[in-house]
Amino acid sequence: MSRKQTLREPGLQTLGAEERGGSEADRRSVAPAVSGQISDMSPPEVGGLLRPLRRFWSVTAIVLLLSLAGASYSVSALxxxxxxxxxxxxxxxxxxxxxxxxxxxxxxxxxxxxxxxxxxxxxxxxxxxxxxxxxxxxxxxxxxxxxxxxxxxxxxxxxxxxxxxxxxxxxxxxDQQQRRQVRKLEDRLEQVGRAGGPDAATSVAALQDQIAEVEADxxxxxxxxxxxxxxxxxSPNPLTNVAFAGLGGLILGVLAAIALDRIFRPGPQPRG
Structure with missing residues (x-):
């Protein structure tokens, strides 16, 4: 049993070394690919983002100045x-x-x-x-x-x-409804007063209370x-109006520069 074990041990050691070597080789081959992917995923250069502003800075400045001028004129008219x-x-x-x-x-x-x-x-x-x-x-x-x-x-x-x-x-x-109600009650009051009778005074007092209640409603x-x-x-706030106009003009100027950069972007150069 001991000899078999000693015979197997070198083979196992060799197999382990091969596995370790293969894994290390795989890691070496994967590393460049991963680094390439990472480099591809890196954010664009700041210069590329600022290129439209460098090319068409005058457009951005004109839009900004027009916005400020319009806001100043409107504020002065307020x-x-x-x-x-x-x-x-x-x-x-x-x-x-x-x-x-x-x-x-x-x-x-x-x-x-x-x-x-x-x-x-x-x-x-x-x-x-x-x-x-x-x-x-x-x-x-x-x-x-x-x-x-x-x-x-x-x-x-x-x-x-x-x-x-x-x-x-x-x-x-x-008011019209109240006048009609009061007129009806006054007509009844007049009829009761003409008719007289033992209960006339009580009826007159009740009608007078109703008239007062309607008028007080x-x-x-x-x-x-x-x-x-x-x-x-x-009072108008000129500073706030001009500030918002300047911010809006700046945004519009940047968008205009980006649009012009895309329209007038030079095509690919032919290879010699």
Whole structure:
């Protein structure tokens, strides 16, 4: 048994050496291929990326200068504007404020319709450029009417006038309904007074209470909160406008340089 083992051991050692040698040879042959792949996967040279800018730097500069010039001109033409505010409120008798706030949001959407705003502006005689808008004050039943123009006094007067016209317009239907109800109750009150009788005084008092209740009903009605809510000044920010214009012009100039580089890229040279 010992001789067989001694005879096998050299063969095993030789086989192990061959395997080790083969693996080492394989590693040597694979290493150049892997290094070649790594070199192929390396990022492009910075010079290749900057080539379009070097070739067409004048195009990038022209686009940038045009953007800056346009922004500077537009900023110089801007002037301060003023925003006047007026406030209305919906405060129903037997309804919570959060329910009235939902109604106010509907009034805001109705006011901000362009065609309706033009109708309101004509009804109050607004002239010149006046921007009108309405918004709800947070989640409250307060409606803010804003008018923006180039004059402080005109902004406040326009906001108050438009808010009053809007209040009158929306309350018109409700006012008509209340007048009809009051008229009916007054007719009944007159009939009871003419008829007389032992229960006439009780009926008259009940009808008078109903008339007072109808007249005091403010459900769904817009009410004046503050028609002169103040004026704020809006000043343009020239540095921000020019900075954004410069950034946009730089990006457009770089894209233009890349596009021109691809269009006018020289073809492959013929081999000698």
């Amino acid at each position: 002037s301060d504007t003023y925003t006047g505010r007026a406030s209305l409120i919906v405060s129903s008798n037997n309804r919570s404020p959060d329910q009235d706030a939902v109604l106010v949001q509907g009034y805001v959407d109705y006011f901000n319709d362009i065609a309706y705003q033009q109708q309101l502006a004509r009804s109050v005689g607004l002239d010149g450029v006046v921007t009108l808008t309405a918004r709800a004050a947070a989640a409250s039943p307060i409606l803010l009417v804003e008018a923006t123009t180039d004059s402080r006094d005109k902004a406040q007067s326009a906001a108050a006038a438009v808010a009053g016209a809007f209040q009158t317009d929306l309350n018109r239907v409700r 403010r459900t769904n009605r817009l009410q004046e909160l503050q028609f002169e809510g103040g004026v704020s000044m809006n």
